[in-house]
Structures are given as C-alpha cells and as structure tokens.
Amino acid sequence: MTNNKQMNLGLAILAIGVMSFAGVLIETAMNVTFPTLMQQFNIATADVQWVTTIYLLTIAVTVPLSTYLFRNYSIRGLFIFANLTFLIGLLIDFLAPSFLLLLAGRLLQGVATGIALPLMFHIILVYAPIRQRGTMMGIGTLTTSIAPAIGPTYGGILTTQLSWHFIFIFLVPVLLLSLVLGLKVIPYHQVEKTGRLDMVSLFGLGLLFTGTLIFLSQIGTLFGWVALAFAIWGTWIFWHQSRHRDQTLINIKVLENRTFRLFLLGFLVCQFLLLGISFVLPNLIQIVNGKSAFIAGLVMLPGATVGALLSPLSGKLLDNWGAKRPILFGLGLSSLGWGLLTLILGVNPLWGFVFSHVVYMVGSGLAYSNLMTTGMSAVSDEMRGDGNAIFNTLQQFSGAVATSLVATIINVVQNHSQLGYQKATVLGSQLALFVLFLALIVILWRCWLFFRTPKAS
CATH class of the missing domain: 1.10.287 (Helix Hairpins)
Incomplete structure (x- = not known):
C-alpha cells in the first residue's frame, strides 16, 4: 500500500470516526442531564432512561443491516446518508419542546450512528494491512472511547451554563467537518448489488x-x-x-466459533459496565451528593480520559505481545476498580469515585478493544462482515440493556424501600453495580481458563 493510500485510509477512518465520536459523545453527554429532564418533563427514572435506550436500540437494529448495505451501496453513499441524517436529528433535538420530539431526534441520530460505527470498522478490517490491524482498531476505538471522556463534562457545562438543547447544536460544526473531510478522501466505487434485504x-x-x-x-x-x-x-x-x-441479515453460524463467542461475551460485559457506570455515577452525584451536572461530568473525566488514551496503546501491546497479557491484566484491574467503586458508593467521597473509576478505566482501556480484535481475528474472511455486524449490534444492544437494567433496579429500590429517596438511590446503585460486578468476575475467569490452554498461548 502506498503512502498516499495509507494517508487516505487514515483520513477516511478519521472522517467516519468523527461522526462515530459525535454519536458516542452525545450518548454520554445526555446522561448527566437526566435529573434536569426529569424535572422539566415531569418524568420518572424509568422513563428518562429512554433518552439513551431508544438511541442505543435504534443503533442495535440498524447495525445488522451493515452487511447488506456494504454489499449493495458504496461507502461514500452510506457515509453521506448517515452524516445528513445525524444533522437532521441534531436540529430536531435542539428545537425539541417535548419529550416525545426529543426521542424522535434521538432515533434519527441512532440510525446515523448505527451506520457509521460498523462502516469505520469495515474499512479497517478490509483495507488495513493485517500487521497494523490491532493498532488501527485501537485508533478506531479511540475515536469512540475518547467521547465518554469529555461527554459528561461537555453535557454538564452546557446544561449548567446554558441548556441541554445546546448539547445538540454545538455538534453541528463537528458533523460538517466530518462531511467535508469524508467527501474529500472517500472515493465513489460502483457496487454490484447482491441479494435482497x-x-x-x-x-x-x-x-x-x-x-x-x-x-x-x-x-x-x-x-x-x-x-x-x-x-x-x-x-x-x-x-x-x-x-x-x-x-x-447476519450469518449466525459465526457464533459456532468458540473463541469468537468468548471474546464477544467479554466485550459485551465491558460495554455493560461502561454504559452502566455512565448512568449510575452522574445521577448519584447529583441526587445524593447534591452536586451540579458540571461536577458530575468532571468526576467522570479523569477515568474516561485515561481509558480512551489507552485504546491505541492496548492495540499496540496486542500486536507486539499477543492478547493474553493486556486482556487478563485489563480485566483484573477493571474488577479491582469496580469492586472499590461498589463499596464506597454509600460513603460518597468524590475523590474516592475518581480514584476507583480511574483504576477501572485503566483496566477497561487495556482489555476493551483487544477483546474485539481477538474475537474478530478468530473468524474466517468470509464471515468477517457478519462478525463485525454481530459485535457492533450487540455492543449497542448491551449498552441499552445495561442502561435499562440499572435504571430499573434503582427505580424499584426507590419505589419499594422504606429508606428515604437519597438512601434508596444509593442502595439501588450499589445493587446495580454488584450485579454487573458478578458478570465481570465470570468473564475474567473464563478468559483466564482460555489463555491457560497451549493453543491459546
């Protein structure tokens, strides 16, 4: 591959990655607005979580179309459609006077992100040299994982200083930048349509x-x-x-591959934790600690930044050392940080939240993208598109399930506990984190057993 083609590949990944970045940013940025939205629209915890859930649900339903779309439409055409759809969704939500209209805008943003995410990884898996695949996957993951680093702070600042509406309008220039860059570097290729939807x-x-x-x-x-x-x-x-x-729609025979199944499950558990904590912690800080949305975002910033910056490094570690060390060490650190976080929720020290979250996110940054890369490397070239679709589909669906699950657990405890509202929120949050902690321990154990075998080593 020539330097020019490498440069175009990197810029194409960047253009689509910027759009994916905006999609993840707006997801985590909205989490800190939930207490504000609950007051403004007079809705409960179980209702407000649909701002995130309907978005992730739409992505989860859209992503399975990726295999069909890649076979029947050009990358350039898909990129333009996703970008323009995202822009329309942003404008709707900026002007949204009601909760239902807010959800409608989120649905359009979900369609766009559901196309952008698998499109970015499709380009990496198809066009990147295999010796650079781990690094490129890490860079691709960085564009989406760095968004949670600034999302809560971004949302908190705008909600506190202006209004949650401005979370959407300030992303319009970002999408326009992505559109201009993509139009410059993503060429049009005629696609011979194969198959029906x-x-x-x-x-x-x-x-x-x-x-x-x-x-x-x-x-x-x-x-x-x-x-x-x-x-x-x-x-x-x-x-x-x-x-x-x-x-x-998706060839589920790829799930017959045991290695693919294991690392898919590990990846989804990590996604469960990422979305679960992005719901629990900002709301706890505002409801129980009485802090602003801006402070809630700042508490999340150090850990999310560290985790995001580790994504490309973790891919380099996989390229040089293999999957065993970064994955096992990462899952172990994640377990330690998550356990500490679960224990100190009732004490509520903000510095403790920051420290525990940083420890957890260091581990997540080492393991997260490498779980996907290892799982995808275990499947044949013919099934790589299906494997990519399964990873991206279940990634979004698991995030929606995690958000819905923790919101439901907290809401049930709030409504049925004899404790006050704040103490019930703490208890519900601890219970939700403990459920996810058990899933993390199970996947750590399963990965440890896998890497003990001579074949895995």
Whole structure:
C-alpha cells in the first residue's frame, strides 16, 4: 500500500470516526442531564432512561443491516446518508419542546450512528494491512472511547451554563467537518448489488430488542410480560430465518466459533459496565451528593480520559505481545476498580469515585478493544462482515440493556424501600453495580481458563 493510500485510509477512518465520536459523545453527554429532564418533563427514572435506550436500540437494529448495505451501496453513499441524517436529528433535538420530539431526534441520530460505527470498522478490517490491524482498531476505538471522556463534562457545562438543547447544536460544526473531510478522501466505487434485504429477519430482530428493553423497564407488570413474549417470538423468527435462508441479515453460524463467542461475551460485559457506570455515577452525584451536572461530568473525566488514551496503546501491546497479557491484566484491574467503586458508593467521597473509576478505566482501556480484535481475528474472511455486524449490534444492544437494567433496579429500590429517596438511590446503585460486578468476575475467569490452554498461548 502506498503512502498516499495509507494517508487516505487514515483520513477516511478519521472522517467516519468523527461522526462515530459525535454519536458516542452525545450518548454520554445526555446522561448527566437526566435529573434536569426529569424535572422539566415531569418524568420518572424509568422513563428518562429512554433518552439513551431508544438511541442505543435504534443503533442495535440498524447495525445488522451493515452487511447488506456494504454489499449493495458504496461507502461514500452510506457515509453521506448517515452524516445528513445525524444533522437532521441534531436540529430536531435542539428545537425539541417535548419529550416525545426529543426521542424522535434521538432515533434519527441512532440510525446515523448505527451506520457509521460498523462502516469505520469495515474499512479497517478490509483495507488495513493485517500487521497494523490491532493498532488501527485501537485508533478506531479511540475515536469512540475518547467521547465518554469529555461527554459528561461537555453535557454538564452546557446544561449548567446554558441548556441541554445546546448539547445538540454545538455538534453541528463537528458533523460538517466530518462531511467535508469524508467527501474529500472517500472515493465513489460502483457496487454490484447482491441479494435482497431479509425483512423478516429484521422484523424478528426488532421484536427481540424492543421487547427485551420494554420488559426490563416494565418488570412485574402485565405489559412487561407481554413484551417478553414478543421478544421470545422475535428470537424464534430471527433464528429460524438465519437457519433456513441462504442470504440472511447476519450469518449466525459465526457464533459456532468458540473463541469468537468468548471474546464477544467479554466485550459485551465491558460495554455493560461502561454504559452502566455512565448512568449510575452522574445521577448519584447529583441526587445524593447534591452536586451540579458540571461536577458530575468532571468526576467522570479523569477515568474516561485515561481509558480512551489507552485504546491505541492496548492495540499496540496486542500486536507486539499477543492478547493474553493486556486482556487478563485489563480485566483484573477493571474488577479491582469496580469492586472499590461498589463499596464506597454509600460513603460518597468524590475523590474516592475518581480514584476507583480511574483504576477501572485503566483496566477497561487495556482489555476493551483487544477483546474485539481477538474475537474478530478468530473468524474466517468470509464471515468477517457478519462478525463485525454481530459485535457492533450487540455492543449497542448491551449498552441499552445495561442502561435499562440499572435504571430499573434503582427505580424499584426507590419505589419499594422504606429508606428515604437519597438512601434508596444509593442502595439501588450499589445493587446495580454488584450485579454487573458478578458478570465481570465470570468473564475474567473464563478468559483466564482460555489463555491457560497451549493453543491459546
């Protein structure tokens, strides 16, 4: 590959990465606005979480289309469509006078991000030399993982000083920069259309994701059980289509690869934790500690910055040393930091939150992108597109599930505990973090067993 082509590859990844960055930034930036939104729109914790959940749900439903889209549309065309859709969503939310209109804008932003995320990794996996793949994946992950570093602070400053509406309008220049850069470096290539879109599979996937999230937010109600039934029905539809069609939305045979399954699960657990803590900690700091959205964002800043900056370094470690050391060491540090964070929530020292979060994010930064790279490297070239779609789809869905799950746990404790509202919020937050802590310990143990085998070494 010539230097010119390498430069264009890097700029193309940057252009799409900037859009993906904006998508993740706006996700975490909105988390610190929840107490404000609850007051302004007179809604409960279980309702306000849909600002994030509907966004992640839309991404999760859009990402499975990526394999079909890459086969039938040019990268340039997909990039332009995603960018313009994102811009429209930003303008709608900047002007949104109601909660429903706010959700509509979030839906459009989810469609755009659902195209941008797999598009960025598709370019890396297809065009980057294999010897540079770990590093390029780390750089690609950096563009999205650095967003949580500044997202809460960005959202906190604007919510405190201006209004949450400005979170959206200030991203318009960022999207325009991405659009101009992408138009310059992403060429148009004629694509020979192959296959038709499997609408039945897409319908089943939509039922599965939507039903699951509604069930989690309506646990214990008749509506919740009905939603669960639809989720199970959707699972059967998607599975049946995948097993009986030649061209499916996603070829789930890639899940028969045990190594792929293990590191996919580890990646999703890390995503659970990232989204769970971005919901729990900012809200706890505002509701229990009585601090502003700006302070809540500042508490998250050091850990998220460290974790983001480690992403490209962790990819370099994988290229040079292999997967074992960065993944196991990273998961171990994550477990230590998360355990400390769970224990000190009831004490509420802000410096303790910062320290524990930094320890956790150092571990996450070492393990997160390497789990994806290792899992994707275990599949064949023919199934790489399907593996990429599964990773990105379940990444967003797991984030939506994590947000919905922790919000539901906190809301249930708040409504049924004999404690006061603030103490119930602390107890609910500790319980939510403990549930996620158990999942982290399990995946650490499974990865340790995997790397003990001679083949893995």
